[in-house]
Amino acid sequence: MVLDRLGQPLRAAEMRDPEPGPGQLLLEVRACAVCRTDLHVVDGELPRPKLPLVPGHQIVGLTEDGRRLGVPWLGWTDGDCRYCRRGLENLCDRARFTGYDLDGGYADRVVADERFCLPIPDGYTDEQAAPLLCAGLIGYRSLRMAGDAERVGLYGFGASAHIVAQVARHQGRRVFAFTKPDDREGQAFARELGAEWAGGSDRRPPEELDAAILFAPAGELVPTALAALAKGGRVVCAGIHMSDIPSFPYELLWGERQVRSVANLTRADGEEFLTLAPQVPVRTRVEIFPMAEANEALDRLRAGRITGAAVLVP
Ligand SMILES: [Zn+2]
Ligand SMILES: [Zn+2]
Secondary structure, three states: EEEOOOOOEEOOOOOOOOOOOOEEEEEEEEEEOEEEOHHHHHOOOOOOOOOOOOOOOOEEEEOHHHOOEOOOEEEEOOOOOHHHOOOOHHHHOOOOOEEOOOOOOOOOEEEEEHOOEEEEOOOOOHHHHHHHHHHHHHHHHHHOOOOOOEEEEOOOOHHHHHHHHHHHHHOOOEEEHHHHHHOOHHHHHHHOOOOOEEEEEOOOOOOOEEEEEEOOOOOOHHHHHOOEEEEEEEEEEEEOOOOOOOOOHHHHOOOOOOOEEEOOOOOHEEEEEEEOOOOOOOOOEEEEEEEEHHHHHHHHHHHOOOOOEEEEEO
């Protein structure tokens, strides 16, 4: 499925198999999960994706010699910029991202740099494993950035939050879930996954939070979440794109509260999370679509009508 122009639906296309270059693998795509970032790319909310583009960066694929590997968002780094040298390859100046700078997994086959592929843990089907690769991974990095917070608020209970809630519970944290105000189904889903409280994002939680992780791309949630924090608490913005943040009184930030973003992932995040996931064990809830229905899956995600994660299968 190909994106020719921003803001347009993807087009089904017959393409020649991509040719692996030096250090690259050719993988047969078994499943590719849909990420909110794919929506931002298709909708033209991110600067300069490659065009035409095959989106998709949560790929479970099989190598020609039968290994099952994951291809995540981080597709390549230069390895020698000031960020890479400090272990911050997620911030690499020249990083290339799968399904953005590089063709991704909304396809039958994909090529990927072997050094950036991740081993998929046993015990997961291809479809269940796919959302671990970004929803899980970036969610996990966001949770790590929340520090030792005991009371964690998750704003936007979609693909990422449904995984993060399970990891947070496993780590002995307390989870508070925020959904769209009338989303009773989403609130029930959050409680099922261990949230001790779930309610609309317009509501205050029953207790102050030590951290709030924002998965919903709505800037107005930043002051809302700050207002729910205890002193020293942190708001972590997990998405790649967010609407503008409205101004707010300094009082909301006072008391050593912090706001930070999380950008991309490192390979170390990937290895750490994919080792942890089967220990929790993280169980993903997926809605499976045939690859040809990628536009339908994106529309459902845009409308907030996916429970858990949408996954495309060729
Ligand atoms: Zn993603
Ligand atoms: Zn670099």
